Amino acid sequence: MNKHDSDETWKALSDPTRRAILDLLRDGPRQTTAIVEQFPELSRFAVMKHLNVLRSAKLVTTRSEGRVRVNSLNAAPIRDIIERWINKYEAYWSNTLLRVRDDAEQKSQRSTSKKRNSV
Amino acid sequence: MNKHDSDETWKALSDPTRRAILDLLRDGPRQTTAIVEQFPELSRFAVMKHLNVLRSAKLVTTRSEGRVRVNSLNAAPIRDIIERWINKYEAYWSNTLLRVRDDAEQKSQRSTSKKRNSV
DNA sequence: ACATTACGTGACCAGCCGGTAACGTATTGA
DNA sequence: TCAATACGTTACCGGCTGGTCACGTAATGT
Numbered sequence: 001m002n003k004h005d006s007d008e009t010w011k012a013l014s015d016p017t018r019r020a021i022l023d024l025l026r027d028g029p030r031q032t033t034a035i036v037e038q039f040p041e042l043s044r045f046a047v048m049k050h051l052n053v054l055r056s057a058k059l060v061t062t063r064s065e066g067r068v069r070v071n072s073l074n075a076a077p078i079r080d081i082i083e084r085w086i087n088k089y090e091a092y093w094s095n096t097l098l099r100v101r102d103d104a105e106q107k108s109q110r111s112t113s114k115k116r117n118s119v
Numbered sequence: 120m121n122k123h124d125s126d127e128t129w130k131a132l133s134d135p136t137r138r139a140i141l142d143l144l145r146d147g148p149r150q151t152t153a154i155v156e157q158f159p160e161l162s163r164f165a166v167m168k169h170l171n172v173l174r175s176a177k178l179v180t181t182r183s184e185g186r187v188r189v190n191s192l193n194a195a196p197i198r199d200i201i202e203r204w205i206n207k208y209e210a211y212w213s214n215t216l217l218r219v220r221d222d223a224e225q226k227s228q229r230s231t232s233k234k235r236n237s238v
Numbered sequence: 239a240c241a242t243t244a245c246g247t248g249a250c251c252a253g254c255c256g257g258t259a260a261c262g263t264a265t266t267g268a
Numbered sequence: 269t270c271a272a273t274a275c276g277t278t279a280c281c282g283g284c285t286g287g288t289c290a291c292g293t294a295a296t297g298t
Contacts, residue, residue, distance in 0.1 A: 014133030067265035075211035092194035186295035
């Protein structure tokens, strides 16, 4: 949780393509080519560069399976940042966070259908 | 909350100096010169550029008081982002964030009379 | 009136960032 | 074996970003 690490996380999260990759990996691990194909408007290398940024920020982990590379989301750095900001800005939104918790409770009571909004 | 807006927020938050300015404004409004003086290693213009980025991302609002300009934090865009990410990544950190939310709830119930800093 | 204080801007520059084209490596199946 | 598949890299580039220096504007106190 040192400053350099969180700064790298922020930098990694600041790009919309990289956030879209994380969105994709939320639904489960993906091999590299599958991620690349998700962005037909970008070259393969462009996507892989983003992937490398995410890897060095430890937001994505990759393991080899034969000639396939499986990329998985690691949400820990995001959690660290969010947790930090929740504590830092607590005075500014305590009531809002209560609403967030209510949403979460309702959602877990309803069903487990996931929504896919891109931020 | 369209995509452009939240992207601008992310970009604004991606710089450590800008996050430090927000940190400063958490403690209350500051006039422009006071913010500038907080960063002796930077030129005044550099700080003001960062301030302008924060203003156009609506993270900082500024009002005139005579020849003084008072800058205030607006945490709403941060709250929006965090709220979204809490919901999106809910499955990845169930216990930790619930604890944080419980803390917020207890605190808001304890000190309902205590107003937060004027924004 | 006018120096002082507070704030803002124009012009410019180096370096990083996100992107492409082309090429290289390694595992696998027929 | 060797073409196909999956993945990665070298070389390069335009534009954005974060920074500087110098200058400009506007309200205030005396």
